[in-house]
Amino acid sequence: MLLQSIPIKVTLANLKSSCASCALHELCLPMGLSAGDTERLDQIINVRHKTERGDYLYRSGGIFRSLFAIKSGFFKTFSLGDEGQEKITGFYMTGDILGMDAISSDRHHYNAVALEDSMVCEIPFSELEELAGSLPTLAHQFHKLMSREITQDQQHMLLLGKMKAEQRLAAFLLNLSQRFALRGFSSDHFHLRMTREEIGNYLGLTLETVSRTFARFQAEGILQVNHRDVTVKDSARLAALLDHYEPA
Amino acid sequence: MLLQSIPIKVTLANLKSSCASCALHELCLPMGLSAGDTERLDQIINVRHKTERGDYLYRSGGIFRSLFAIKSGFFKTFSLGDEGQEKITGFYMTGDILGMDAISSDRHHYNAVALEDSMVCEIPFSELEELAGSLPTLAHQFHKLMSREITQDQQHMLLLGKMKAEQRLAAFLLNLSQRFALRGFSSDHFHLRMTREEIGNYLGLTLETVSRTFARFQAEGILQVNHRDVTVKDSARLAALLDHYEPA
DNA sequence: CGAATGTTTGAACCCTTTCAAAGACGGTGG
DNA sequence: CCACCGTCTTTGAAAGGGTTCAAACATTCG
Structure with missing residues (x-):
């Protein structure tokens, strides 16, 4: 199992809008950070969106500026062929990070849309990189999250191919x-x-x-x-x- | 067989296998780095292996310590089912980086084997992270390479699924x-x-x-x-x- | 040269797709 | 509150693309 954390119950009490009090602490980017460092991360996450079912978080071709952490809700990511055919590349839920494929080219390659009303934390990427430069634990956790995405995608290839x-x-x-x-x-x-x-x-x-x-x-x-x-x-x-x- | 790590000091004698003089400069990790910074990267890449056709770079389940950059040659990565069935997850050539899926769990999830005689640069991951902490350009280039792997894997899903x-x-x-x-x-x-x-x-x-x-x-x-x-x-x-x- | 490995080609089969139609659900507005 | 309509789901039957099984051929390497 990739994550060794104990299951966390999301309750109304801990839906406050800071990483420190977020139930996803142990699933998300702040994992392993000290209280003080979590506070620093909090400060760059300056926007927390409420998104409704059907809302797009980003669209293919759009400029990439931020990653998105799902605080609650459910998303799908997909590409669209030139005649509107959809190909779903993933389903994402609470604690997952969206948008990591866009880092390589500064543009989103896929679309992300909410399948139910959701809450997401927008994480400006350049600020995240800057902060990660001075917080090795944050950098490492970020690398782990990207790496996990790679592993999961490759497991999905196995499914699709065999x-x-x-x-x-x-x-x-x-x-x-x-x-x-x-x-x-x-x-x-x-x-x-x-x-x-x-x-x-x-x-x-x-x-x-x-x-x-x-x-x-x-x-x-x-x-x-x-x-x-x-x-x-x-x-x-x-x-x-x-x-x-x-x-x- | 596992390759043994034998530190090699960068001297004029083996400068020909340094990042600075490597033809892959613009594809690989050093992209965008200054001469001085490339030199620093060079110093952590203390091992450059010659691998023969059929050699394993790493095996599924093995401890993860290093990424591998392909200087020349050709590799495949694959998982093995419990009855020996192989599922190939990728082909990698000159300038590509291998092993990024292992960061998330400190263990390799796949196998990597050379399909022809090759040369690889072993990059100790903890040292890379440390160096990236003080070289934002290097960190960014590394993030781009991981991100590109995600994008490519997802494109391959499209192929396999549709x-x-x-x-x-x-x-x-x-x-x-x-x-x-x-x-x-x-x-x-x-x-x-x-x-x-x-x-x-x-x-x-x-x-x-x-x-x-x-x-x-x-x-x-x-x-x-x-x-x-x-x-x-x-x-x-x-x-x-x-x-x-x-x-x- | 012989054995092992890899490739080509054929034919039958099978799982999934495609096409089709009916049924169930949920949301909206009267 | 209920009827209606669009969306989603179920189920059936036929068709098809790829697999499976099989055999012959080519190539490489010890």
Whole structure:
């Protein structure tokens, strides 16, 4: 497991707008920073946005100035082909950082849109780099977050390049489950924020195949599916579908 | 076998393998650094390895200490399933940096093996971070390189998730072609360092499909294929296969 | 030269896609 | 509050692109 933190429950009490009091402390950029250093980070995060479902955080081709940390909510990132076809590159939730692909060229290569009402912290990148220059712990944590994005993208390549539909959906659900658990939510009962089409798009399948695979999992007693509410009834069997894809 | 670290002092005698005189200056980590700063970077890159075809640079699960910059040669990175099935995550050539996925957990998640005799510069990561703390240009260039890896991985997801066999091979060949061109080699005639099986593995296809698609491209006059020597005879038509996948 | 590795080509099969139509849900406005 | 409409989902049947299995051929290297 990449993060070794104890699951954190997000409550109203700690939704105050500073890194120091943020529940995501241990998932996000401030991880490992002292109180004083967290305060310094706080000072460059001068904007905290409320975004509504459907709002764009950034668009492909737009100038890159800031990274965005998700304080609460759910996003998808995607590219658009020249005829409007969407290709989803990732789903991001509480504590995740968006926009790291844009550093290389000062422009965003993808779009990011909220799938539900969300709160995000805008982190001006040049100021982050400057601060990281004097806070080695911050620099290291930032490198770890970028590195984790690389690892996750490469794992997704494995999924797209080698797995059958059942395994793709199983891997997707287990991944979501683990990420929810890490954030203090139930790992075996959760609500999907995306449509079947978006799931299929992300997994390299059609929406029909996703729908049929959900139906099969339900028939086999692995899942209980009610529209977008999923209950994992037999996580062992779900995980067993991924045998042979575990790292050796 | 693991390569052993033997510090080498930078002297006039081996100046030819210093960053300052390296042809990859503009592709690699030193990009944008002053002569003096490049010298400082040079001093932490105390090992330059000669690796032979088949040598491992690192293995999945191994402790992460260093990044590796390819001075010359060609590598593949891959994961191994629990029954030995390989999944190739990338091909890397001159000027590319290997090992960035390992920063997040201090362990390598993938394997890296040379597909031809190569030369690599080993960059102790903790020293790189330390130096980057006092050289903002170096830090920024490093961030750009990590970011580029993310962008490229996500583009590969698009390929694996949406494209047909012909488009995958076309995208693969065009990508190789552009990378060779950037390094001063011919963009329309080059030698493949990998087998059909490795290409297929990387593209999410079987070796048979790769072979058949090469044959079709040749029959259509798009390519001239001789074993592993490829000549692009109609790059416009090759690129046209990727219409609709251009960023909007 | 012989064995191992890599490549080509053919034919049958299968998983997923594509096309189609009906059903369920949720939001909006009357 | 309910009817309506757009969006999303389910399910069926047919078609297709790629895989799988198989065999022959080429190439490389000890």
